[in-house]
Amino acid sequence: MKKSRICVLAAGVLVLFAGCLMAACTREHVHEIVYHEGKEPTCTEGGWQDYETCALCEEYSTYRATPPTGHRPGPSATCTTDQVCTVCGHVFVEKLGHQLTIYLGQEPTCTPAGWEPYETCSRCDHTTYKEIAATDHTAGAAATCTTAQTCTACGAELAPAAGHKEVVDNAVAPTCTETGLTEGKHCSVCSEVLIEQEAVKATGHTEGEAVRENEKAATCEEAGSYDEAVYCTVCKTELRRENKQIPETGHTYENGVCTACGEAELTPTEGLIFGQYFDNNSYIVTGYEGSDREVTIPSVHNGLPVTGIALTTSANWTGMTSITIPNV
Ligand SMILES: [Zn+2]
Ligand SMILES: [Zn+2]
Ligand SMILES: [Zn+2]
Ligand SMILES: [Zn+2]
Ligand SMILES: [Zn+2]
Ligand SMILES: [Zn+2]
Ligand SMILES: [Zn+2]
Known part of the structure; x- marks a missing residue:
């Protein structure tokens, strides 16, 4: 009981003292202003603004607290970056790592x-x-007229087929005996035949008219001859040759002399007996009643040729020295 009374007493003294101080300040001085610089708040810690206090008393202060700003989150976390506070770097979400x-x-x-x-x-x-990097193509065989050059590894075309180089194979006209050819074409590079030449039949010879050659004229008493030749009018080849006889012309007497050869006509010996040959177109000598020992037999009797002598037993033939027989 005694103790609590002391406490109450002490409190009363304090109150009295305080009241006295306040009364003294307001009454007894002008505040001596002290400036305090402010402190910016951070994300998590509060700050304060510039303020004043009094150097002489504790009564005067314009202090005012500023609350913490709180974090300002930056862009969302990515695979490689955290989501952080753009102000203080505080990590909100750690980087995600790649998916x-x-x-x-x-x-x-x-x-x-x-x-x-x-x-x-x-x-x-x-x-x-x-x-x-891609590798280079491996070139295959060089391009030909008809095949492209390709890569042996991938088959890609490296150079196109060149195409044939056409050369005309001229037509050849057929001759009488040799076949000809139609116009064709081939490639000068690969020799491939593009248009085949076809054979054209030989035309065969064209016979001309028969001509006489090596002619040897007949005379009155000798036969002549000639070659009858046939040539091709196109190639001049000799196709045929035939030797032909020309009968002797026989004498052509006029006034006892041959007009062709000048030979004198023989006078038939008198006394010759003629008999007609069985063909009735010629005569033969069948007998002789003359006395002349040199006998000349004519080639013609009564307009028909005398072709022979029939040997009879007639005595008049014996002892004859010559018989002249005309060339017939
Ligand atoms: Zn003061
Ligand atoms: Zn922060
Ligand atoms: Zn990623
Ligand atoms: Zn390739
Ligand atoms: Zn070709
Ligand atoms: Zn011919
Ligand atoms: Zn004659």
């Missing part, structure tokens, strides 16, 4: 390039793709 898809590599070929095995992210443009 990887793994791809197999591809060996390069002639034209499309290849690539190493790589990965990509389905969320961002992250990729480890790295191209491997």
Whole structure:
């Protein structure tokens, strides 16, 4: 009981003292202003504005607290960046890491390039793709008229087929004996026949009119002859040759002399007996009643030729010295 009474007493003294102080300040001085610089608040800590206090008393102060600003979150977290406070860097969401898809590599070929095995992210443009340069084509056999040059590895066409170089094979006219050819075409590069030449039949000879050659004229007493030759009018080849006789012309007497050869006509010996030959177109000598020992037999008797002598037993033939027989 005694103790609590002391406490109450002490409190009363304090109140009295305080009231006295306040009364003294307001009454007894002008505040001596002290300026305090403000402090900006941070995301998590509060600050304050510029303020004044009094150096002489505790009564005067314009202090006013400023609350913390709170974090300002930046862009959302990505695979490789955290979401942080743009002011203080406080990490809200840690980086996500890539959502990887793994791809197999591809060996390069002639034209499309290849690539190493790589990965990509389905969320961002992250990729480890790295191209491997395409290899060169491996050229196959050189292009020909009809085939292109290709790559032996991939089959790609490297040079087109050149196409044939046409050369005209002139037509050849047929001759009498040799076949000809129609016009054709071939390639001067590969020799391939593009249009085949076809055989054209030989025309065969064209017979001209028969001509006389090597003619040897007949005389009164000797036969003549000539060659009857036939040539091709186109190629002049001799096609036929036939030797023909020309009968002797016989004498053509006029006034006892041959007008052709000048030979004197023989006078038939008198006493010759003629008999008609069985063909009735000629005579033969069948007998002789003359006395002359040199007998001349005519070639013609009564307009018909005398063709022979029938040997009879007539005594008049014996002892004859000559018989002249005309050339018939
Ligand atoms: Zn003061
Ligand atoms: Zn912050
Ligand atoms: Zn990513
Ligand atoms: Zn290729
Ligand atoms: Zn060709
Ligand atoms: Zn001919
Ligand atoms: Zn004559």
